[in-house]
Amino acid sequence: MNKAQGSVWLLLWFGRGMLGYPLECRAAADAGRRCASIPLDKLLERVVQHAELIYRLSEESCTLFEEMFIPLTMRAQQIRGGNTCSTRTFAIPGSKSEVQQISDKWLLHTVLILIQSWIEPLFSLQATLDRYDNAPEVLLNKTKWMSSKLVSLEQGVTVLIRKMLGEGTVTTESHQSWTVAAWESADMMESITRDYALLSCFKKDAHKVETFLKLLRCRKTGSLSCLPI
Amino acid sequence: MEEVFARAWRKTGTRLMLLHLLLLPAGPTNGERFDPPGKPSLISCRSPEKETFTCWWEPGSSGGLPTTYSLFYRKENSDEVYECPDYHTAGENSCFFDKNHTSIWVNYNITVVARNAQGSASSDPVDIDVMYIVQPHHPENVTVSLVQGENPYLQVKWEPPHMVDTRSGWITLSYELLVKREKDDKWQEHFAGQQKQYQLFSLHPGVTYMVKVRCKPDHGYWSEWSSTTYVDVLDYIPRERSMWMLLAVFLAFVFLILTWVLTLKKNSVKHWLLPPVPGPKIKGFDSRLLKMGKSEEIFNALISPGFQVPLDSEDLLVDYLEVSDSPWPESGHTPLLDRKDQGKDPVGDDCAGDVPAVVAEKCGGEEPEAQGCRQNEDPHARVGLLPGNGNCQPCVQDPPYHVSEEFPKGLPPVAWENDKPPSCSGSTPARGNSDLSNEYVSEKWQGSFPVTKPDQYVEVQKVNQENTLILKPKAEEETEDLLQLALREQDYSKVSKLVNDRILLLETRPADPSSRCGTGSSPAGPPAKPALHQLQNGYVETFNLQPSH
Numbered sequence: 001m002n003k004a005q006g007s008v009w010l011l012l013w014f015g016r017g018m019l020g021y022p023l024e025c026r027a028a029a030d031a032g033r034r035c036a037s038i039p040l041d042k043l044l045e046r047v048v049q050h051a052e053l054i055y056r057l058s059e060e061s062c063t064l065f066e067e068m069f070i071p072l073t074m075r076a077q078q079i080r081g082g083n084t085c086s087t088r089t090f091a092i093p094g095s096k097s098e099v100q101q102i103s104d105k106w107l108l109h110t111v112l113i114l115i116q117s118w119i120e121p122l123f124s125l126q127a128t129l130d131r132y133d134n135a136p137e138v139l140l141n142k143t144k145w146m147s148s149k150l151v152s153l154e155q156g157v158t159v160l161i162r163k164m165l166g167e168g169t170v171t172t173e174s175h176q177s178w179t180v181a182a183w184e185s186a187d188m189m190e191s192i193t194r195d196y197a198l199l200s201c202f203k204k205d206a207h208k209v210e211t212f213l214k215l216l217r218c219r220k221t222g223s224l225s226c227l228p229i
Numbered sequence: 230m231e232e233v234f235a236r237a238w239r240k241t242g243t244r245l246m247l248l249h250l251l252l253l254p255a256g257p258t259n260g261e262r263f264d265p266p267g268k269p270s271l272i273s274c275r276s277p278e279k280e281t282f283t284c285w286w287e288p289g290s291s292g293g294l295p296t297t298y299s300l301f302y303r304k305e306n307s308d309e310v311y312e313c314p315d316y317h318t319a320g321e322n323s324c325f326f327d328k329n330h331t332s333i334w335v336n337y338n339i340t341v342v343a344r345n346a347q348g349s350a351s352s353d354p355v356d357i358d359v360m361y362i363v364q365p366h367h368p369e370n371v372t373v374s375l376v377q378g379e380n381p382y383l384q385v386k387w388e389p390p391h392m393v394d395t396r397s398g399w400i401t402l403s404y405e406l407l408v409k410r411e412k413d414d415k416w417q418e419h420f421a422g423q424q425k426q427y428q429l430f431s432l433h434p435g436v437t438y439m440v441k442v443r444c445k446p447d448h449g450y451w452s453e454w455s456s457t458t459y460v461d462v463l464d465y466i467p468r469e470r471s472m473w474m475l476l477a478v479f480l481a482f483v484f485l486i487l488t489w490v491l492t493l494k495k496n497s498v499k500h501w502l503l504p505p506v507p508g509p510k511i512k513g514f515d516s517r518l519l520k521m522g523k524s525e526e527i528f529n530a531l532i533s534p535g536f537q538v539p540l541d542s543e544d545l546l547v548d549y550l551e552v553s554d555s556p557w558p559e560s561g562h563t564p565l566l567d568r569k570d571q572g573k574d575p576v577g578d579d580c581a582g583d584v585p586a587v588v589a590e591k592c593g594g595e596e597p598e599a600q601g602c603r604q605n606e607d608p609h610a611r612v613g614l615l616p617g618n619g620n621c622q623p624c625v626q627d628p629p630y631h632v633s634e635e636f637p638k639g640l641p642p643v644a645w646e647n648d649k650p651p652s653c654s655g656s657t658p659a660r661g662n663s664d665l666s667n668e669y670v671s672e673k674w675q676g677s678f679p680v681t682k683p684d685q686y687v688e689v690q691k692v693n694q695e696n697t698l699i700l701k702p703k704a705e706e707e708t709e710d711l712l713q714l715a716l717r718e719q720d721y722s723k724v725s726k727l728v729n730d731r732i733l734l735l736e737t738r739p740a741d742p743s744s745r746c747g748t749g750s751s752p753a754g755p756p757a758k759p760a761l762h763q764l765q766n767g768y769v770e771t772f773n774l775q776p777s778h
Binding site for chain 2: 052055059092094095096097099100204207208210211214215216217218219223224225226227
């Protein structure tokens, strides 16, 4: 299992490196070849759509999981004890006024951090879901889809950073508390509880990402939804 | 005794009063127990713009004492309990969290506590994340206007609720419309997406439309419906009228064609509607002539087309005698009669010269007696006189007469008046002598011959001074019909035979004297020589001649 994880890590890392610039031509490498780059507003639009899709998938996955595994009596209690969701090194703004004071740079960085911190937990979630006997197929497919979309979203945000900020890639380490290694030995009930918490927290973070990107979109482009009339 | 009674009365009265006093205040106090309040319950929490939110609760039973309600909440990641900052802004039994107290992406753990003198009761805790409870107000300033043109449409415009911040992208709203005509039952849904205006096409003219709009954040609840806007759509379609006009033109065209066809086939239509009754019809009978009053023509029409004159019947032919002024001495005053007879009696002898050859041109060339015929101008045709060359007897018995085989056309009738004394000119042989005083009479003849029909006959009018028979044709009478002909037959005698070419033998009739004359020498002849007038049917009319001399 460790080897598998390690190989996955490696693969991801390489993939990330290779796919880091999907939407732009490398000026240094391909001098003779011409290719077009995407304009900023289209890029932002695509990024926002990705984020919306991810959120919707997370919402549906959460609901499915809840119906399948969590008894009614426990549903409210879970969130009550939900301090486990975010233990971050940095504070994320919690209101609109705070968010509007944040610069573009900070927004983009925050988004990227959030995305990157969830890639591995989602992978591990897939593994644990496979272990369940009666996990519905739909749930499994959704989580897989979610993972892949998250990866492409990360690529898009990276390109966005480069375009808007002119910076290179930034990588952060994943969220420690969600790594699978810590929960291998957990029993069924705990596993379920943990997975439920994971999905809930992911849903929340996906909403954050979507909101930030939408704010960024309205700041940068005259999107239809931002127009007063 | 009375005192005991009064004392007892007083006792009961006081007891009653005490009892009453005790009971009265005990009424309300007895039924009322002071209880701790019932358990309140949180109904819902809503955030209209994702910046503030409000929670409402339902109070339980009050327990008889004035109860106070308070809301407490805990935020995620901390155990500190806070109380509701604002109980009044949102109304009764509500708690309003303003912007400073609202954090998004943070779980709130909210509890409502009811408290009275007896105790308190707390509701079940509820976890809330503001991002999930967004429900905006309805869209504002909904305007609907009719845009004219070929395809008129309704332009619907609205604005987002004023508290929602869509400009920065904090909330993204999607809109939905409901449209219906005034008399419809069901509303039609139209999803407008994130735009703030919408067009409605395919409108019904002359109808009032009702429109209302609502909105929804990308993750949240639908707002309430805006107030209904009414709009009248004018009757803009002239198509209906033009359709009727087209229909009318088409019908008129069809009607014209039908009329034309009917006019063409008028007769057959009339035939079909009113079949004609066949009337009587006589062949050859023209009813128009009857109407005009010309009955003669009618009967002529009846007769002539189908009336075949039997040419082969010898008896029917006209047979008349031609009387001419004869220069023959012996003959004297015998009348000359023009006679034509179809019969082929041989005439030939000497004295057949003076055949009463009047007839005409045609006197048949074949017969010997036709010589006399040859000459129209032969003046010496005498019936009854057989003037021949010497043997001739002026007797009518065997008159050399010519025979005409056929009907000469335009036979000249006989009547003329000749002042010249007839004389039996024996010097005139019938045969071949054509120029014997031809001119003499012939001129006369020719001059005075009226042309009549072949089947006409002459009638002797009188004998004048010079023993000339004056004849007139029978055809002068206009109406010669069969009846008269039949009547005439009674007066006539039939010729039995011809003797010696000069003598006609008539059949006996009681009244008629036999026409046998023997002598023939005297030109005067028997005093009452019957003049023969032969008719077409073989009868010879006999009548007395009165010799004038």
